[in-house]
Amino acid sequence: MDDVIDRITERGEEARQTRIVDVLVAAFDELMSADPVAFRRKFRKMAAAPFAFYRGSACLFYADMAEDVDPWADERTSRVWIQGDLHAENFGTYMDSSGTLVFDVNDFDEAYLGCFTWDLKRLAASVALMAWSKAISDADIAHLISTFLTAYVHQVRSFADNPGDEGVRLQLDSTEGTLHEVLLRARLRTRTGLLSTMTKVEDYERRFSRGPGVRELSRSEQSVAMAAFESYLDSIPEGKRFDAGTYRVKDLVGRSGFGIGSAGLPAYNVLVEGHTQALENDVVLSMKQGNVPAPSRIVDEPRIHGYFENEGHRTAVSQRALQAHADPWLGYTSIDGTGFVVTELSPYSSDLDWSELTEPADMAPVLNYLGRATAKMHCVSDSDSEQTLVDFQSEEAIASVLTDENEFTTTLTRFAMKYAAQTREDHSLFVNAFRGGQIPGI
Numbered sequence: 001m002d003d004v005i006d007r008i009t010e011r012g013e014e015a016r017q018t019r020i021v022d023v024l025v026a027a028f029d030e031l032m033s034a035d036p037v038a039f040r041r042k043f044r045k046m047a048a049a050p051f052a053f054y055r056g057s058a059c060l061f062y063a064d065m066a067e068d069v070d071p072w073a074d075e076r077t078s079r080v081w082i083q084g085d086l087h088a089e090n091f092g093t094y095m096d097s098s099g100t101l102v103f104d105v106n107d108f109d110e111a112y113l114g115c116f117t118w119d120l121k122r123l124a125a126s127v128a129l130m131a132w133s134k135a136i137s138d139a140d141i142a143h144l145i146s147t148f149l150t151a152y153v154h155q156v157r158s159f160a161d162n163p164g165d166e167g168v169r170l171q172l173d174s175t176e177g178t179l180h181e182v183l184l185r186a187r188l189r190t191r192t193g194l195l196s197t198m199t200k201v202e203d204y205e206r207r208f209s210r211g212p213g214v215r216e217l218s219r220s221e222q223s224v225a226m227a228a229f230e231s232y233l234d235s236i237p238e239g240k241r242f243d244a245g246t247y248r249v250k251d252l253v254g255r256s257g258f259g260i261g262s263a264g265l266p267a268y269n270v271l272v273e274g275h276t277q278a279l280e281n282d283v284v285l286s287m288k289q290g291n292v293p294a295p296s297r298i299v300d301e302p303r304i305h306g307y308f309e310n311e312g313h314r315t316a317v318s319q320r321a322l323q324a325h326a327d328p329w330l331g332y333t334s335i336d337g338t339g340f341v342v343t344e345l346s347p348y349s350s351d352l353d354w355s356e357l358t359e360p361a362d363m364a365p366v367l368n369y370l371g372r373a374t375a376k377m378h379c380v381s382d383s384d385s386e387q388t389l390v391d392f393q394s395e396e397a398i399a400s401v402l403t404d405e406n407e408f409t410t411t412l413t414r415f416a417m418k419y420a421a422q423t424r425e426d427h428s429l430f431v432n433a434f435r436g437g438q439i440p441g442i
Contacts, residue, residue: 054423251271
């Protein structure tokens with residue numbers, strides 16, 4: 001694994017800067033052409049700090065992984081369901097389809113099939129970057145990464161030894177400390193609170209508030225978007241469908257102003273009736289264009305590419321494979337042949353906030369939980385889920401290659417710290433290229 005870092009260093013700064021620009025352009029050229037303003041905003045956010053750059057450049061990470069030699073990748077472990085952009089800020093709370101408040105991975109835009117270590121390496125390097133920004137020592141950073149990896153290994157082995165336990169969740173009665181507090185705060189949130197920030201009631205009916213980030217639709221675009229929404233209803237699994245009245249559309253608007261990862265992607269918000277006619281039970285859905293997942297750029301297998309109708313379908317299938325009790329509103333549709341994924345904007349969704357976690361002693365227990373959550377995600381994505389691309393037990397396959405825990409954790413920890421250092425250098429090269437006008441199209 002050190003070989004890939006050595007090759008980057010040997011090629012020199014000028015070659016690395018050219019590679020960074022080339023990879024970003026290849027990944028985002030079409031979206032940049034469609035909305036250059038959104039990408040200038042995205043790139044300026046990425047320029048703010050190495051961690052922000054890392055979050056927005058998953059495509060560069062996978063371009064590097066294409067040259068990596070992984071001793072834990074075999075026929076099975078190289079093609080399990082992965083989150084695809086696993087970093088420290090892609091975890092948080094949500095309400096699952098069984099009504100349980102859960103802490104877990106909460107972003108599946110980049111989900112695909114690939115090597116299980118890609119998720120681990122990407123998260124471990126993000127921990128190294130974040131901890132470095134908090135002036136934590138290298139020794140403590142290594143310990144934090146090892147904590148995450150050790151928890152992952154132990155949880156995978158536990159799942160392999162106890163089939164059926166993959167449904168174990170991090171929830172109010174199985175967490176302590178920071179994560180428990182995060183879940184408690186999420187529990188205090190209400191649907192009415194969310195609706196009050198996005199909607200208003202006039203003449204006894206609720207509609208979206210018009211303001212920054214909200215785009216009024218022309219009659220023709222409204223018709224197209226409504227047709228796409230109607231098509232989405234057919235994508236909801238039979239066992240998760242509500243009564244027809246639940247999906248009655250009250251209002252539909254265009255949306256913009258997403259975060260780093262979703263820059264330039266067209267999106268709509270849909271306000272629907274909900275389970276009752278009470279205005280407090282209205283539900284807001286997001287209908288967002290699916291993006292090309294970064295791992296797919298280095299997984300050149302027709303059987304996988306051909307499995308999905310579009311990127312909306314791929315996102316929905318991936319999320320259902322990676323979550324035991326996925327959002328019952330989750331589905332997909334298309335507009336002019338382009339895939340869109342549909343999800344609920346839930347009041348109970350809250351990202352993990354690392355800003356107050358400044359000491360290694362505070363971070364370590366959280367990373368232990370993250371290791372367990374990552375293992376559950378990988379191990380629930382197997383033949384027990386509705387997809388058919390993975391026809392084996394993932395926990396069995398992964399546990400079979402984790403024969404030397406010390407070697408595994410040591411090697412991945414060393415990689416993560418080296419890649420984090422490389423990312424800090426890459427950030428500087430990116431900023432200079434952006435400032436110097438070397439990124440075409442924006």
